[in-house]
């Protein structure tokens with residue numbers, strides 16, 4: 521896949537550096553195991569991860585299972601969700617020979633880093649993080665778990681334990697990354713002045729357009745308004761058939777005035793690698809039914825190989841577990857070495 525148009529001059533510069541020297545970069549990116557990955561994840565981040573891996577960047581993919589516990593108590597479905605994510609990654613093209621897939625609950629040293637990191641930030645600073653603030657507003661500070669409060673600091677531990685220097689993110693994750701950079705900087709100032717231990721990781725902002733859900737709301741893993749990667753061709757047709765449209769039979773791409781129809785046009789355009797305007801023009805006055813037929817076919821064509829690969833790997837849970845265990849082991853080695861250095865620099869080795 522060609523490099524996407526850069527989100528900004530900073531991203532364009534980073535893309536040039538990556539093309540020149542991919543081996544200088546280590547990427548960490550992750551997902552919460554709260555449901556199957558869908559086409560929004562694919563076009564928003566998964567495809568980009570695979571592109572960077574193929575360009576020769578070291579890719580580490582984190583399954584943030586402790587983050588799934590920030591706002592829910594039930595853990596019985598976690599094994600299924602976690603292995604489901606591994607299958608989604610492999611199907612999308614993450615190559616376990618080159619990349620690392622791990623679950624952060626399985627890497628003790630990563631989680632231990634949370635404690636010294638918590639000592640580097642104030643309660644007020646964490647409270648200003650937009651995700652924490654939103655949760656606080658939604659749940660109230662009396663209902664919010666302490667783990668939810670610590671969420672951005674835990675994410676810093678994910679990134680810094682792996683010594684990642686590049687984090688592909690959507691805009692919503694930028695404040696977490698900024699806090700990670702603050703923690704890295706403060707650790708360096710306090711415990712390794714003169715020769716900084718942590719590199720401040722850089723965000724790689726995605727240029728992919730945000731896909732809205734098929735009902736016009738935000739696309740969500742558990743809202744039933746997306747198309748999961750693993751959906752069958754028939755399920756895809758049913759999901760697209762339910763999508764919200766409008767009565768104007770002439771199909772146009774006009775995200776501001778016709779958000780629902782434009783979401784469908786955009787999905788077909790992303791699947792086919794064509795401009796949304798060209799897709800809309802080709803449908804012309806065919807109305808919502810023609811649009812939905814085009815979208816269904818585009819999705820089913822585009823994702824057929826990914827779905828076939830997913831069926832293959834999902835049929836072998838032993839293989840999925842082996843991939844994850846090898847990734848966990850790799851992550852343990854990296855995080856152990858980071859924690860050892862941190863303990864040494866903090867004078868806490870006795």
Ligand code: TRP
Pocket residue numbers: 548549550551552582584587675678679687
């Ligand atoms: N917070 C991210 C999300 O909700 C998942 C995540 C956890 C992550 N740790 C990370 C992403 C580290 C990038 C780097 O999607």
